[in-house]
Amino acid sequence: MSQKQTGLLLDHPAVLESLPNFEALFGEGLMGGALTWKDAMPAFRNQGSSYWCTAFAMCSIGSSFHAAEVTRDKSEIFSPYELFYRSGGSEWGNTLVAAAGAAKEGFCLERDKPTPMPNSWGVSVNKAYQAKAKVDPFFIKSEFAIKSMAFVTPTKMMLKAALKQSPLMIAIGIGSNYWANPAPRQTKYSAYHAVVLVDILEDGSYLIFDSLAGTANFDGFHRLASDYEILYALSFVDLPNDWQDVQNVKKLEQFANALMHYGKRRDLQTEVAKAEQFRNILKSHPTLQAGAATVWTVLVNALAYGGYSPQDLLNHLTSLRRTNSPIFDLDKARF
Secondary structure (H helix, E strand, O other), rough: OHHHHHEOOOHHHHHHHHHHOOOOOOOOOOOOOOOHHHOOOOOOOOOOOOOOHHHHHHHHHHHHHHHHHHHOOOOEEEOHHHHHOOOOOOOOOOOHHHHHHHHHEEEEEEEOOOOOOOOOOOOOHHHHHHHOOOOOOOHHHOOOOOEEEEOOOOHHHHHHHHOOOOOOEEEEOOOOOOOOOEEOOOOOHHHHHHHHEEEEOOOEEEEEEOOOOOOOOOEEEEEEEOOOOOEEEEEEEOOOOHHHOOOOOHHHHHEEEEEHHOOOOOOHHHHHHHHHHHHHHHHHHHHHHHHHHHHHHHHHHHHOOOOOHHHHHHHHHHHHHHHHOOOOOOOOOOO
C-alpha cells in the first residue's frame, strides 16, 4: 500500500510532543443510548489514487453530525476536494489538524464543489486539481461547521469515552495485510492513513469508516484488531446547524443598544472606514481575532458611534481572552 493511496502527512513527533495532551472525557453526546456513529455515516466514497484521506475523514464526520442532528437525513454531504486544498493540502497529503481547522470555518457542499476522482497521482496532477479547487466563499456553508477539537489519548478507555461525543478522526499505519478482517496489528508501516473511528465493538476491535476501497462492493466499514495501534486521535464538538441564528438572538439580547447604533443616525461610510481600520489593527494581534469575530458588528458600531477607541477595544478583547472578564459594557456608549 503506497503513501499515494492515503494522503496523511503524519505530524513530526517533535510537534506532537509539544501539543497539549487533552484528556477528552465526555458525557452522553449527540448520539446517546445504544446508537453508534455508524448509523450517521454518509455513503462510501472512494478517494481513489488521491492524497485526500484527511479531508474525506473530516467531511464524513461533518456529514455525520448533520445527519444525527436532522434525524438521519444523509442528503447533505461535503466536498473533500475543496476542504483538502483550503486546509493547505499538497502533493504530499495533509495533517489531521489542518483538516479539522478548515472544518471550523465551515464545509462546502459536494453539490457546489464536486470531488473529482483522479486516475493517477503526482505533482502535476495535484497542481492541476489545486488550481481548480478555489471556491467562492459564498459556497462555504458556515452553518455546517465544528466548534472545536481536542486530542484524545488513544487508549481504549479514552477512545470509548470520546466516542460518546463524536466520531473520531484517527491516524493509523497500514501495510500489506490491511484488508484482513479484522486487520491485524502492523509490525511495519508502508504508509500512514486517516480514517474515522465510529465504534469499539464487544470483542475490542475497532470499527472504522475508510475512504480506500477494500473490495468492489465496499461500503466503507472495516475492522481493525483490538490491539491495532492508533497513533493519535481527534475528537470534535459539533455546532448545531442553527448556531448563527442562536448567536444573533443572543447578540440582540445583550447588545440591543449597540446594534441600534447607540440611538444615532447611521453612517454607512463611517462604519466601513472604522471596520477597515480595526481589521488592519487586528492583523498585529492574531490572538484577539477570534474573539473579535464573534461580536464584529458590535465592535464596529462601538468605534463608529459609541465613542470607543481602537485601544479601548483591544484592551477589552485582551481582558476577555485572558480572564473572561469584560472591561466595558459595549451596549453603553463610552461618553
